[in-house]
Amino acid sequence: MAATTDLPVARELALAMAERMLRIRAFEQQANQLYLSAKMPGLTHLYIGEEAVAVGVCSALRRDDTITSTHRGHGHCIAKGADVRLMYCELLGREEGYCCGKGGSMHIADHANGNLGANAIVGGSAGIATGAGFSAKALGTDRVSVCFFGEGALGQGLLYEVMNMAALWKLPVIYVCENNLYNEYTSYEDVTAGEITARAEAFGIPAEVVDGQDVFGVYEAATRAVARGRRGDGPSFLECRTYRYQGHHVGDVDRAYYRAKTEEEEWQATRDPILRIAGHVGAAAIDELREQVEREIAEAVEYALNAPFPDASEVTNHVYA
């Protein structure tokens, strides 16, 4: 057994977290390949580098807790327990996909696992997530609602409207700001005044800055926020500092004009969330999990590539319930 010191969570949980992070990374690498080989229509936004945020937060959740996700949403979906075969089917527009192929990469939802959907409007799900927190309370449940959003959503007024109401009404909502440092191709520092956490604190919402590359740190902060929500004490805000290894979207390959190559290399070499958890659970355990996950992903891709497209008649189905 690989030796590690001071493992902050039970080894079983740590390995489960490592496995999910590896699954996200392998999923995204294959999604990138599918795009580059022109097998995937449209575009996609990769979560590589940010795995510890989704996994750390979702590891603190129950299956019936809900999340809302973003255009960079594959990681959240996997972290909440989705089946990667059905995710690839969705990315490839196949009938068996989570949304019958009608949503695609930017709209994956997995209702059974509490994923209320990725959203292609920046900040667009802040209301939905807060409403899910509203219903949790109004219906007398103790489920909580997580709103994932990038730091780009800090520019959207909707976020502040709903944080105000969540604080007023003590709704069990956890606002998770994934600060990957770039609003598309613009440094967040160029467009963000003041301290990010101060924006939540202005509403009386407890806010903390978390190292988003440390899955255990994210998990611990999320666990505190979840407990607060379940107790009926209201919303919390986490700013998870993280980094997007790839471009804003798969086609964003020439990035030198907005960020230095050395910066990218430094984050990957010194702060990679998978390297860090390997330091805790041991490289051998990670290698074993990686091999297993990569096999699973390869099979899922193969499955999805051979899955049928929806029948043409499906186009008018589900316009209305």
Added chain:
Amino acid sequence: MSTLEVPVGTRELTLSQAVNEAIREEMRRDPTVFVIGEDVAEAGTPFKVLAGLVDEFGTARVIDTPISEPGFTGIGLGAAITGMRPIVDIMFGDFLTLIMDQVVNQAAKIHYMSGGALKAPLTVRTTLGATRRSAAQHSQSLHAWVAHVPGLKVALPATPYDAKGLYKAAIRDDNPTILFEDKMMFTQKGPVPEDEYVIPFGVADVKRAGEDVTLIATSSMVYVALDAAKALEDEGVSAEVVDPRTLVPLDRETLVASAAKTGRVIVIDEGHQSYGASAELAAAVSEGAFWSLDAPVRRLGAMDVPVPFSPPLEDQTVPTPERVVATALELVGKKRS
């Protein structure tokens, strides 16, 4: 039978009372129904339409919000897809512009985008209509904006009877619905049965039968059309008044049948005429009854100007019975000549 007659077992209610009663009954029937919006609780809205609901259901189900339309619409939507049936109150139809992302990009699409996995049983109630001297930002009739978006259902009840029945249908519907009430009609009285009833969306109502010309009218324009029909009777012209009641879904069959019967059609709608609901209604009868028409379909909408404040200016901008009569006589006159 026209819904304007008073059958046995009914009472007279105002449109406002009918809306209130519909929401009250649905809140009693289903504990997941709640009302959220600005000044909906103790104030009962500025028009007092929701007066008294908070006394029966409390502030947990009749919820005053900050002035944050996108925020509380989004919260309503989130609650809708997680097991509740919210009624989101947008005080003036003009404020729909503030919630368009939540309505158009989110609510309208969530069922489709999720491949049917998620449902959004959200009811939005708002207003339309000018001539209240409220000027350009509190007088618009923007129902065509939302009727254009697949995934939304849109109703424009004209009578207390229709308002109650359509509200009950909307609240029970698993789709996002938007109901527009003309601010000038809140005190309009009409018969409403004591017994429970629901009016399905997509069923037009012939408000007055006639032979010579069809007046297709929405919301308060139904009363404009009925006044015009009365005046036309004195001119020896028999006008039929057809109220689509819902724009989405639209009961094209009833409109086309009336058009085919009379051969002449005027569409009267308070939205701006250009690219408005009146254009879609006119197209529906032109396409469906072309070979039975004796004249081109005419439209009477609001003038293509921002709604002005000054009364003599404002009054010109909306369709009036006089304009309907003149247009109808023109259509009939062409036939006679």
